Amino acid sequence: MAVVDGVGTGIPELAGAPLVGSLFDLKSDSLGTYLRARQQHGDVVRISAGPPGLRAELHCVFSAEGAQQVLASEAANFRKDNALYQEVRDSFGNGLLTSQDEDYLRQRRLVQPLFTRRRVDTYAGAVAAETQASIDAWRGAPGAVVDVAEEMMALALRAVARILFGADVEATVEVVDRCFPVITEYVLRRGYSPVNVPRSWPTPGNQRAAAAMAELYGVCDAIIADRRGAGVEPGEDLLTLLAAAENADDASFDAAELRDQVLVFLLAGHETTATSLAFALHLLALHPEQQDRARAEVSRVLGDRPPEAADLDRLPYLTQVLKEAMRLYPAAPVIGRRSVAATEIGGHTVPAGADVILAPWVTHRHPRYWPDPDRFDPERFTAEAEAARPRYAWFPFGGGPRACIGQHFSMLESVIALAMILREYTFEPVDRDIPVSTGITLRADGPARCRIRPVG
Incomplete structure (x- = not known):
């Protein structure tokens, strides 16, 4: 968070504690604090956090129209x-998520051909196999109970690792699974x-993080x-394609x-x-109809046939379920920018130099766009309702020129996996209320167990 001298003109401020403002509210329940800010003060709210001299001023924008300004129509005014x-940049590198300006444009030009719908559709088989x-x-799950948050994390990691690394998936999954939480916790604490x-x-924290980064970097x-200079054939893993990506203007x-x-x-x-995936299964367990x-x-x-990429368009209700799950539990619940x-x-x-907060968690519950916003209702995502x-009442993948390049891949993976899982098992909730925590992404902050039973 940056400390800025100016405050927004006429922007209402959320009341906080003497000296430290809303610091402890944000630490204990940031999403609840943002919701309360909108409910009490509207769509543009200032939140102060920290003691004098180290105080951060967060300028929160909760409307769909405001999100469109920040991410799309006036995106040049708001930087990462x-x-x-x-x-994140210092720990996970200057890739597409964090790069800016010409670095970002060059990377996007090189990577974009590998994320066309046609190319991404070739990954359907790997997703289905995992x-x-x-x-x-799960056929031997103890007591026929599974934690869907843990299981979907393992499934998604193996799927993306297989698509990235092909035959080297086993060499990476264990290291990523062990090192990522250490690095992520370090990034959040410092950020x-x-x-x-x-x-x-x-310091112990620096040394733990450095060791995890060294191991992760070493495996990658x-x-x-091994891939440098390898010939590229259709259907090879994404890393081989990335290694060969080049064009006349951007080299490689x-x-x-x-x-x-x-x-x-x-x-x-x-x-x-x-x-x-985890919250889609949790919500479906709570709503058997x-x-x-x-x-x-x-x-x-x-x-009984395996799903394929073309099935995405043939499963509209399943897609609506996933979109509604992403409304209620957006993987990126908070998005930060700094105004130029x-x-x-x-x-x-x-003002210029302000830390600007967009909160899909809040906008996705805004009663102006979502009647009875806490209710699970996939009918919100029929073509007519959308x-x-x-446009920015729902933006789990961001938007504008920095929209997530992997949006189609995420939907492909989610629809295929959810379809296959529901075909085999029914789900009943064991844990009805699942607390969440906000890290780099949203995560279940406790067990998310479901009782599963074979279909038929």
Whole structure:
């Protein structure tokens, strides 16, 4: 968080504690604090956090129209320059998630051909294979109870690792599973702290994170070294395609740049999809009528055959279920930017240099766009209902020029996995209320267990 001198013109401020403002509210329940800010003060709210001299001023924008300004129509005024993005950059590299300006444009031009719908559709088989492995493993689940948050995290990691690394998937999954939580916790602690010691100091936290980064980088670098100069054939893994990506204007990725892309794809490619799948299963367990309807659609469309990419368009209700799960549990519940120039949003002036917060968690519950917003209702995502809402009333993949390049891949993976799982098992809730925590992505902060029973 940056400390800024100015405050937004006429922007209402959420009341906080003497001296530290809303610091402890944000630490204990940031999403609840943002919801309360909108409920009490409207669509543009200032939240102060921290003691004098180290106080951060967060300018929160909760409307769909404001989100569109920040992410799309005036995106040049809002940059990824805040402290958290710098910590992600320092730990996971300067890949597509964190790069800016010409670095970002060059990377996007090189990577874009590998994320066309036609190319992404070739990954359907790998997703189906990993999903089938998870389904088979559940046949011996103790007491027929599974934690869907843990299981979907494991499934999504294996799927993205297989697509990235092909035959080297086993060499990476164990290291990523062990090292990512250490690095992520370190990034978050530093990203939200007003003062940090240099990374080079030999503190226990610095040393743990450095060891995890060294191990993770080492595995990626070893696999990358095997790919350099490899010939590319259709259907090969994504890393081989990335290693060969080049054009006349942008040359190609060097080894360090290639590792940066791999790390970002691992980070963004498995945690976000895992969140969507886990909460879709949890919500369907709580709503058996919608679960039965989704399963009936899967049975009617797929029968006993393996799903393929073309089935995405044939499973509209299942897609609506996933979109509604992503509304209630967006994998990126909070998005940060820093303003370059003073900008008027919703009748208020956000000053230059301000930390700007968008909160899909809040906008996705805004009663202006979502009647009875806490209710699970996949019918909100019929084509007619979507057309009637503002574009940025729902933005789990961001938007504008920095929209997630992996959006189609995430939907492909989620629809295929959910279809296969529902075809085999019914789900009943064991844990009805699942607390969440906000890290780099949204995660279940406790067990998310369901009782499963074979269909039929």
